[in-house]
Each structure stands twice: as C-alpha cells, then as structure tokens.
Amino acid sequence: MPVNATYEYQLAEKEYQEASSISDKLKALQKMHAKVPKHKSSEKLVQWIKEKIKKYKGLAQKEKSTKKGSSFLSVKKEGAARVSIIGPTNTGKSTLLSRLTNAKPLISEVEFTTKFPEIGMMDYEGIKIQIVEIPAIIKKYNGTKHGLFFMSIIRESDLMVITLNKKDELELIKKELKSNDINKRFIIYDGDVETLKKDIWNNLGLIKVYTKQPGKSKDFPPIAMNRGSTIRDLGFEVHKDFVKKFDYARIWGASAKHDGSRVGLNHKLSDDDVVEFHTK
Ligand SMILES: Nc1nc2c(ncn2[C@@H]2O[C@H](COP(=O)(O)OP(=O)(O)O)[C@@H](O)[C@H]2O)c(=O)[nH]1
Ligand SMILES: [Mg+2]
Structure with missing residues (x-):
C-alpha cells in the first residue's frame, strides 16, 4: 500500500484480491490503475499494476478463444x-x-x-x-x-x-x-x-455453528459461516425474522462466558458454538 493511497484505491485493491474470475481481476486492476496516486513513491506500484493488467489481458484473450470449446465443462x-x-x-x-x-x-x-x-x-x-x-x-x-x-x-x-x-x-x-x-x-x-x-x-477460514430451539438439543447439520461472523450474520443466514424481531440469543461453546449466556446481535461466534434465538 503506497503512502497517501486513497480510500477508493484501497477498495479497488480489495476488489482485486477478492475477484475470482479473470475479467473481474482485470476490471479491479484497471480501477487500481485509475485511482493509484501517481507520484515518485508509487512508481513501482504503478509498474506492478501495469504488468498485472498486461498479464490479465493476455489471459482474457486466451480465455475468450477457449471458452466456447470448454464451457460444457x-x-x-x-x-x-x-x-x-x-x-x-x-x-x-x-x-x-x-x-x-x-x-x-x-x-x-x-x-x-x-x-x-x-x-x-x-x-x-x-x-x-x-x-x-x-x-x-x-x-x-x-x-x-x-x-x-x-x-x-x-x-x-x-x-x-x-x-x-x-x-x-x-x-x-x-x-x-x-x-x-x-x-x-x-x-x-x-x-x-x-x-x-x-x-x-x-484452512478454509470457516466456522460451523449450530442452532437450537429452547429445551431441545442442537440442530443438525450445522451452518458454515465465515470466521469473524456474528449472531446477526447467523440470523440472516437462518431466517430474516430472527434479526428483525431479535430480542436476545443464548449461546453455548467457546465464545460463551458460561453455558447459555445471553448475547446480542454483535456477539462474535466461534467454531462449534450453539445458538438459541429469542425473538420479541
Ligand atoms: N502415487 C500414488 N499412487 C497412488 C496413490 N493412491 C493410489 N495410487 C495408484 O496410482 C495409480 C493412479 O491413481 P489415480 O488415483 O488414478 O491417480 P491420478 O492420475 O492422479 O488421478 C493407480 O494405480 C492407483 O492405484 C497415492 O496416494 N499415491
Ligand atoms: Mg485422475
């Protein structure tokens, strides 16, 4: 990251890192090129972006010519x-x-x-x-x-x-x-x-979380979530009403202070946590 990189540049860089297709990578690189501060201290970075753009243009070109013949795969x-x-x-x-x-x-x-x-x-x-x-x-x-x-x-x-x-x-x-x-x-x-x-x-950066209903044992199968996910994220995953009408949740597992702790929407989940939603 160069000195004085703008917020827009950082966004473009994030987009590049997260892009998975050749065309999305290329689009993000072009944004990075447009947003990168152009001064002495960022010369190397500008050069790096240019080289990547060239590389992805080459890949995009090749992809175009093979895609027709391979898309059935x-x-x-x-x-x-x-x-x-x-x-x-x-x-x-x-x-x-x-x-x-x-x-x-x-x-x-x-x-x-x-x-x-x-x-x-x-x-x-x-x-x-x-x-x-x-x-x-x-x-x-x-x-x-x-x-x-x-x-x-x-x-x-x-x-x-x-x-x-x-x-x-x-x-x-x-x-x-x-x-x-x-x-x-x-x-x-x-x-x-x-x-x-x-x-x-x-190595997947995921955690698995179980839901449960009051007085019952945990549901199976668990739900896969990104590491760092919160009760809110889980709520959206399970049922929107759980977030809209949220009162509190009870939690068991590594992230719980004690078995059945009451937590709010911002509580961060751990692998193998068990969550019970309570709505208003
Ligand atoms: N080198 C190696 N060969 C294995 C292994 N497991 C099975 N084989 C044998 O290696 C040959 C090729 O196996 P295969 O699974 O078709 O390999 P692939 O070409 O990489 O998909 C077969 O004769 C297998 O029985 C393994 O862990 N390592
Ligand atoms: Mg094989």
Missing part, C-alpha cells in the same frame, strides 16, 4: 467451499477424491485417465465441501485444449490440495499456477486422509 459451485485437487498424472488424485467424497472416478495406472474435472462432495461434520479433481497438470498447461478452463476452476476454488509422487514436481505445479497468476493457499497431501480432512477445514 463448467462446474457449478456447491456447498460451503470449493477445494481443488491438483497434481501431475498418476499421483493419486482420483484415489484421493474417492476417499474424501462419494465420487467414483476412474482410477488407473494409465496416465492421463482423468480427462475432465471429477466432482464430489465431502462431508465434514455435517458441512458440505465441494472437491474437484482437476485433470493432471503438465508443462505449458494453458496451451492444452482445456488447460486454461481448468485453471479457471482452480482460480475459483478456496483452497488447493496438491498430490505429488516426488517433491520436485511441486516446481512444475507452481510454475503453471504462476503463469495464471494463481497464488492460493495449498496443502500437500501426505497420504493421511483423516488429517487432510481436518487441514482442509482449518
């Missing part, structure tokens, strides 16, 4: 988050997908068995998380028939799980991601599925 986002499994061929991606989810992808020692994304839903203590196996990453992936499209699925995911046979294969993966400007949190799978599931959950 679109994957609809479902569940509380999306995680992509990526790696070179024959590194156990399909095997992992079948262990994390109910999906039954073709598993084979034949290289490049998975030609299209394979999708499954992982259940994490009642929260559904979409897992997408991306066809094997190879050198110059963007030059392959659907490579750029598969990269857009990775771009729109919240986390990557990387499978490798040898450690040095990570360089190839990083290089291909970098040429798509994908700089995303990742976990390297080490063969332990149960630990991986927990690691996935812990």
Whole structure:
C-alpha cells in the first residue's frame, strides 16, 4: 500500500484480491490503475499494476478463444467451499477424491485417465465441501485444449490440495499456477486422509455453528459461516425474522462466558458454538 493511497484505491485493491474470475481481476486492476496516486513513491506500484493488467489481458484473450470449446465443462459451485485437487498424472488424485467424497472416478495406472474435472462432495461434520479433481497438470498447461478452463476452476476454488509422487514436481505445479497468476493457499497431501480432512477445514477460514430451539438439543447439520461472523450474520443466514424481531440469543461453546449466556446481535461466534434465538 503506497503512502497517501486513497480510500477508493484501497477498495479497488480489495476488489482485486477478492475477484475470482479473470475479467473481474482485470476490471479491479484497471480501477487500481485509475485511482493509484501517481507520484515518485508509487512508481513501482504503478509498474506492478501495469504488468498485472498486461498479464490479465493476455489471459482474457486466451480465455475468450477457449471458452466456447470448454464451457460444457463448467462446474457449478456447491456447498460451503470449493477445494481443488491438483497434481501431475498418476499421483493419486482420483484415489484421493474417492476417499474424501462419494465420487467414483476412474482410477488407473494409465496416465492421463482423468480427462475432465471429477466432482464430489465431502462431508465434514455435517458441512458440505465441494472437491474437484482437476485433470493432471503438465508443462505449458494453458496451451492444452482445456488447460486454461481448468485453471479457471482452480482460480475459483478456496483452497488447493496438491498430490505429488516426488517433491520436485511441486516446481512444475507452481510454475503453471504462476503463469495464471494463481497464488492460493495449498496443502500437500501426505497420504493421511483423516488429517487432510481436518487441514482442509482449518484452512478454509470457516466456522460451523449450530442452532437450537429452547429445551431441545442442537440442530443438525450445522451452518458454515465465515470466521469473524456474528449472531446477526447467523440470523440472516437462518431466517430474516430472527434479526428483525431479535430480542436476545443464548449461546453455548467457546465464545460463551458460561453455558447459555445471553448475547446480542454483535456477539462474535466461534467454531462449534450453539445458538438459541429469542425473538420479541
Ligand atoms: N502415487 C500414488 N499412487 C497412488 C496413490 N493412491 C493410489 N495410487 C495408484 O496410482 C495409480 C493412479 O491413481 P489415480 O488415483 O488414478 O491417480 P491420478 O492420475 O492422479 O488421478 C493407480 O494405480 C492407483 O492405484 C497415492 O496416494 N499415491
Ligand atoms: Mg485422475
């Protein structure tokens, strides 16, 4: 952030960080370019923005030419988050997908068995998380028939799980991601599925919260919320009236002073909290 960056610039930068599609990234970069203070101390930043714009224009151009041929492969986002499994061929991606989810992808020692994304839903203590196996990453992936499209699925995911046979294969993966400007949190799978599931959950920036009715035990399944969410956010998620007619809530769990503490709309939730809404 340069000295004297305006509020508008900061907004544009935030927009850039949060954008997931190539066109949204490009739009945000152009706003950043328009709003960035142009003086000596921001020269480097202006240069950086210009380079990014150039990169995204290139990606947008390529995307345009491949989109028509690949759009039948679109994957609809479902569940509380999306995680992509990526790696070179024959590194156990399909095997992992079948262990994390109910999906039954073709598993084979034949290289490049998975030609299209394979999708499954992982259940994490009642929260559904979409897992997408991306066809094997190879050198110059963007030059392959659907490579750029598969990269857009990775771009729109919240986390990557990387499978490798040898450690040095990570360089190839990083290089291909970098040429798509994908700089995303990742976990390297080490063969332990149960630990991986927990690691996935812990890296998504989410918490799960249970609602309950007075005198009853907690409802299942829980609700996935962003970390830092409040009772108000949960209320909107469950039923608008809970916020409109809110009187107070009772809470159990890590964020509660004691079991069944009374809290207001601004109370911040913790993972595994149980909340009972009381309306007027
Ligand atoms: N390297 C490796 N191979 C595995 C693993 N799990 C299964 N395999 C075997 O490796 C081959 C390729 O597995 P697959 O899951 O289809 O790999 P993919 O090409 O990355 O999707 C199959 O013969 C599997 O039985 C694993 O964790 N690591
Ligand atoms: Mg596969």
